[in-house]
Amino acid sequence: MHTAELLATVPLFKLLGDDERADLEGVLDRRVFARDEKVFSIGEPGDSLYIVGTGSVELFVKDNTGAKIVLTVCEAGQVFGELSLFDGGARTASAVCLDEATLLVLDREDLLKFLRRHPDAALDLLTTMGQRMRSADEMLRRRVSRNINEEMQIRSTTIEKIADAIAVFSGSIAFLFLNALWFLSWIVWNTTPFVPHFDPYPFSFLTMVVSLEAIFLSIFVLVSQNRQAAKDRLRADAEYEVNLKAELEITHLHEKVDYLTEELLVRLPRKS
Numbered sequence: 001m002h003t004a005e006l007l008a009t010v011p012l013f014k015l016l017g018d019d020e021r022a023d024l025e026g027v028l029d030r031r032v033f034a035r036d037e038k039v040f041s042i043g044e045p046g047d048s049l050y051i052v053g054t055g056s057v058e059l060f061v062k063d064n065t066g067a068k069i070v071l072t073v074c075e076a077g078q079v080f081g082e083l084s085l086f087d088g089g090a091r092t093a094s095a096v097c098l099d100e101a102t103l104l105v106l107d108r109e110d111l112l113k114f115l116r117r118h119p120d121a122a123l124d125l126l127t128t129m130g131q132r133m134r135s136a137d138e139m140l141r142r143r144v145s146r147n148i149n150e151e152m153q154i155r156s157t158t159i160e161k162i163a164d165a166i167a168v169f170s171g172s173i174a175f176l177f178l179n180a181l182w183f184l185s186w187i188v189w190n191t192t193p194f195v196p197h198f199d200p201y202p203f204s205f206l207t208m209v210v211s212l213e214a215i216f217l218s219i220f221v222l223v224s225q226n227r228q229a230a231k232d233r234l235r236a237d238a239e240y241e242v243n244l245k246a247e248l249e250i251t252h253l254h255e256k257v258d259y260l261t262e263e264l265l266v267r268l269p270r271k272s
Contacts, residue, residue: 003028003053003104009077010051015127020118027110031103039081039095039103043258046084046091047108052076055101059093061248069248073098160227167224170217183210 007013007021052074059071074080115122190197199205
């Protein structure tokens, strides 16, 4: 695929005009990476973004136990490393080529020169970056900062909501007193002299009604317990995601501090 055609498929540059993409093509550097070759490491200073021309690149981080966590795999036409291009900050992940890959590299200085020649393109880039940030914020909100109770409420059917209400009421003191009053009234009615008895002693009909009530209540309680178990699983998943995010952020901070410490030690003059 021609470079101009490739740029037209890149979301970051999709709003640029044909002449702007043609000009941008002139400042891109083409680099070829071998299989398993590292493009950059987490914590390194970054001043460029990469567009995958051919091959695939894996972005990953490592947790505090040293296990690799794959964030994404970029295929042809996808971009990575753009955050460091815009803010000049350190890399937040490591990138390695899964196979031989051709990457188009855009340096920060080349981007600034391009924007000086095409100031309208800055607004297009900001629009695209804003859309991506909104999508990322929405994804994080759904995956980490979600309310499990509201999520289960949205998923619940009418029958499940009824089952939950019955299960909650059957475990209340009001239900206990209501049943006690009902049983007492039933027994008194059918044992009082000179009153028509519809269920005389030994109260066979009452026994059948109580058995049916116990069966249906047990079913409703089991349905509610299953939903509670599902809610607990969702809550555990959400807590795991929150803990994982916190651990990754702490790991990033440790790696950045280690990197800065190494750079400082290298630059400090050694005493003879």
